Amino acid sequence: MASWYDLRVFCTEGLGGNPLAVFTEPVEDMRATAAAIGYSETVFLGGEPSSRAGVRTARIFTPEGEIPFAGHPIVGAAWLFEELAGNPVNRLVVPYGEIEAWRVGDRAYLRSEPPEVGGASDDPFSVVEALRADPADLTPRLPIARCGHGARWTFVPFAEPQRVLELEPDFDMVKGVAEVGLYCFAMRGDEVTSRCFAPSVGIAEDPGTGSAALALMAYLARFSRRSPSELTVNQTECRIDVSMNERGIVIGGEVVLDGVRS
Amino acid sequence: MLLAATNAAGSASGEVSRETFGNIPYGLEILFYVLAAGFVGLTAYLFTIRFLNWKRGGADDRSGYVAERAREFSRGMFMKTLLLDKRAGVMHSLLYYGFMVLFIGTITLEINNVSPVKFLVGNTYLAYSFILEIAGLALIAGLILAAARRYVLKPYRLGKTSPEDALILITLLAIAVSGFLAEGARIAVAGFPNFERWSFVGWATGKLLFSWMPHDGVVGVHRALWLLHFATFLLFLAILPITKVRHAITSPINLALHKRERPKGAMRPMPNLMEEEVETIGASAIEDFTWKQLYDTDACTVCGRCTSVCPANGTGKPLDPREIVLKVGEVMARTGGVATPVMVDQEITLTADTVFGRVSSDEVWSCTSCKACDENCPVGIEILDKILDMRRYLSLMESDFPTELGVAYKNLENSSNPWGMGQQSRAEWAEGLDVKVIEPGEPLESEYLYWVGCAGSFDDRNRRVARSTALLLKHAGVDFSILGPSELCTGDPARRSGNEYLFQMLAFQNIETLNEAGVKKVITHCPHCFNVMTNEYPQYGGEYEVIHHSELLQHLIDEGRLTPGDALAGKRIVLHDSCYLGRHNDIYEPPRKVVASIGGVQVLEMDRNRTKSFCCGAGGARMWMEERMGKKINVERTDEALGTEPDIIAVACPFCLVMLDDGAKERGRDDVKVGDLSMLIAASLDTGVQGVGLPGGG
Numbered sequence: 001m002a003s004w005y006d007l008r009v010f011c012t013e014g015l016g017g018n019p020l021a022v023f024t025e026p027v028e029d030m031r032a033t034a035a036a037i038g039y040s041e042t043v044f045l046g047g048e049p050s051s052r053a054g055v056r057t058a059r060i061f062t063p064e065g066e067i068p069f070a071g072h073p074i075v076g077a078a079w080l081f082e083e084l085a086g087n088p089v090n091r092l093v094v095p096y097g098e099i100e101a102w103r104v105g106d107r108a109y110l111r112s113e114p115p116e117v118g119g120a121s122d123d124p125f126s127v128v129e130a131l132r133a134d135p136a137d138l139t140p141r142l143p144i145a146r147c148g149h150g151a152r153w154t155f156v157p158f159a160e161p162q163r164v165l166e167l168e169p170d171f172d173m174v175k176g177v178a179e180v181g182l183y184c185f186a187m188r189g190d191e192v193t194s195r196c197f198a199p200s201v202g203i204a205e206d207p208g209t210g211s212a213a214l215a216l217m218a219y220l221a222r223f224s225r226r227s228p229s230e231l232t233v234n235q236t237e238c239r240i241d242v243s244m245n246e247r248g249i250v251i252g253g254e255v256v257l258d259g260v261r262s
Numbered sequence: 263m264l265l266a267a268t269n270a271a272g273s274a275s276g277e278v279s280r281e282t283f284g285n286i287p288y289g290l291e292i293l294f295y296v297l298a299a300g301f302v303g304l305t306a307y308l309f310t311i312r313f314l315n316w317k318r319g320g321a322d323d324r325s326g327y328v329a330e331r332a333r334e335f336s337r338g339m340f341m342k343t344l345l346l347d348k349r350a351g352v353m354h355s356l357l358y359y360g361f362m363v364l365f366i367g368t369i370t371l372e373i374n375n376v377s378p379v380k381f382l383v384g385n386t387y388l389a390y391s392f393i394l395e396i397a398g399l400a401l402i403a404g405l406i407l408a409a410a411r412r413y414v415l416k417p418y419r420l421g422k423t424s425p426e427d428a429l430i431l432i433t434l435l436a437i438a439v440s441g442f443l444a445e446g447a448r449i450a451v452a453g454f455p456n457f458e459r460w461s462f463v464g465w466a467t468g469k470l471l472f473s474w475m476p477h478d479g480v481v482g483v484h485r486a487l488w489l490l491h492f493a494t495f496l497l498f499l500a501i502l503p504i505t506k507v508r509h510a511i512t513s514p515i516n517l518a519l520h521k522r523e524r525p526k527g528a529m530r531p532m533p534n535l536m537e538e539e540v541e542t543i544g545a546s547a548i549e550d551f552t553w554k555q556l557y558d559t560d561a562c563t564v565c566g567r568c569t570s571v572c573p574a575n576g577t578g579k580p581l582d583p584r585e586i587v588l589k590v591g592e593v594m595a596r597t598g599g600v601a602t603p604v605m606v607d608q609e610i611t612l613t614a615d616t617v618f619g620r621v622s623s624d625e626v627w628s629c630t631s632c633k634a635c636d637e638n639c640p641v642g643i644e645i646l647d648k649i650l651d652m653r654r655y656l657s658l659m660e661s662d663f664p665t666e667l668g669v670a671y672k673n674l675e676n677s678s679n680p681w682g683m684g685q686q687s688r689a690e691w692a693e694g695l696d697v698k699v700i701e702p703g704e705p706l707e708s709e710y711l712y713w714v715g716c717a718g719s720f721d722d723r724n725r726r727v728a729r730s731t732a733l734l735l736k737h738a739g740v741d742f743s744i745l746g747p748s749e750l751c752t753g754d755p756a757r758r759s760g761n762e763y764l765f766q767m768l769a770f771q772n773i774e775t776l777n778e779a780g781v782k783k784v785i786t787h788c789p790h791c792f793n794v795m796t797n798e799y800p801q802y803g804g805e806y807e808v809i810h811h812s813e814l815l816q817h818l819i820d821e822g823r824l825t826p827g828d829a830l831a832g833k834r835i836v837l838h839d840s841c842y843l844g845r846h847n848d849i850y851e852p853p854r855k856v857v858a859s860i861g862g863v864q865v866l867e868m869d870r871n872r873t874k875s876f877c878c879g880a881g882g883a884r885m886w887m888e889e890r891m892g893k894k895i896n897v898e899r900t901d902e903a904l905g906t907e908p909d910i911i912a913v914a915c916p917f918c919l920v921m922l923d924d925g926a927k928e929r930g931r932d933d934v935k936v937g938d939l940s941m942l943i944a945a946s947l948d949t950g951v952q953g954v955g956l957p958g959g960g
Contacts, residue, residue, distance in 0.1 A: 254694070
């Protein structure tokens, strides 16, 4: 196997984070390689697709196969570019499209236009049943709704952060009700406590889901009365910064390089 | 013309000239000299009384800066400061230059009279005559304009009009008119010799009024008019020291004395109160003021420019800076004992033998210490110093201060910051930004110390300023550390509210911390911290090179180390000047350059900008007092800013940020963002870093 960079994305002062494998050299069977490493995502970087400086291509694989867009691989890749070459990247071209991404200090960020909210409606009862939760634990202020780029996450709003932390879902049932996965969250001011269950794409629980944090901002902008412009998402051992302005939604966080493996 | 007379036939030799005291009997000539000498003596005596009053004040060293003082004096003599207001400047220039030329012309005439060699002959005499005619007309024109301003147009700032104003205008007008009349009679007595056509006003007056008279009659009329003209001048000499017209002498001298031995932004130093016992603090009795503060009151022209730019006065508070000057002057006069000057308003009653017999504490506490009064005074009166010295007295000798201020004092004493937050949380704003914090006892290893200030450390809106500044400094590769919990309030709110003890307590601790850590260069985003550290810490052994972040950001942008982005392109940004950056430290352009460096933005100005900028209302510890009277100053300023239809109001001071943001919220204008310079640059880069840039996005 070619050598790869072992990163953790969305850390808190060097700790925690969502593991990420990054290959900078061409790899024959990307799907098998990603499955062999077994991280929630592995990213394969290509060369510059055009003469434009700072633009690189990237393909993202879960253990199950390729996906068009994901948050933490793009953030990690943008961070790594500057780490390796001191050569900042401005944009990454993924199958979903061209994404603006950059590094600031020990953090990296990506920007995206807000994804569309809504569409297919979920059956709240089966969602709650799959999570093995008490329906009374959900907040009545926000709906269960789907949102995301390409594949859409199902957002399940809880009233108390503690209830989110205590969830023990029935993963077989989750597979049945979610398009991609269930994103369960509760808010305290601008602080979000969340967990993300995505067994249908081979990840029982994702430690830090950038694309869902991004979609959460769009979801809140649509449904929350006090739509915040900045969020701090605490998902298991990950911490994701989310902000929104006229130019789009930005997610990002601290990245740590643990070493080069092969 | 002035005091001039000549005999009927021109000079004895028939030359083109005139004989001084022509047609004036010898007895009258003697009377002229006796009375002139007597009145000059009276004027001197009346000025001496005032001088003795000025001497009642304490020491104030104004002996240095001789070249600057000479320059300021000449600026005063040549109306430079006055012409800052064009209309008033033109009016006053006509009046002043007209009078001065006539006065010098009369003295020239007397010199010619006593000189063995006569020089006012031939063409020189004709030119002399002509120039004096022009000067006389200028004086009359100036007087008409002055009367029109005072009695017809009544611009807001002139405010009160007293009989004194009429007395001065009438005296001057009488001098000018009687001069022309006497001249006309003189020319008539001389039989209208052709060369006197150069004295065209006098010629015309003579033709119009006296040409029909028999010669004997004209001789008598001329003598009467000459006496009248002389009498009006004696009247002028008498009112010169006892009315505000004395400013003709006192104001240029006051401008010369204006340059201080301490920086503009520094308050009067006080001895180290931790070590020395002092009997009284601040100013209450006339003897508590300095001689310069007393002299100031006699240099006032009552023009009202100070009042017209005062944010407290403009929003209906009881403070009127002009009244502060006049009231100190009145109290000085009324408590002067044997040296009580003449023409003091007898209606004034003092409730005490101190300045507080005339000045209420509400007036003193309304001041935001914005220094607009001082900066706009055309004669260099130092008004703010007086108010702050009165505050020192009220705060420490009388404990007469707004109750809310007591809370801030308690917080400063117990928590070392006016918010009363725990010192341990001082560095929390920097979370996630990887900022170096100096541990107590450790030396500073970075090039700069970033002095964050209490607002940047504890106030939610201002933490964004500190975070934005820190991010930009790191972005530009500036090597800096912060003190974190060992940084205390600089003491500005304590000092500006008169609590010198509390100020010194905090200042000495900070200076000790800074000196121990070997700090040389300090960056701060707070103009109040900047002012105290730059201008006042040197009074107590703290010498640092302090740079405000507006200057540093401009420098970094100029050097190409920081390139603002274009995320704010198309926005309309209006800049609000901070008093403590602008008027207290003359930093006006760096904030403007920083805002203008942002890609694609349109920079707007309010009508009141730079030296005339209108305070946000938080200076002078007003941040910690309730505003119970009149319109809120911050709302007044926010309304002015909103009048330019901005998307963003840019500020360079933590207190301005809070005040104008509150103002925008009070007006329900959530669409208009208020942001510090660092927030704007960070927002233009749209970094995605939390708690940086403008709240609610770009």
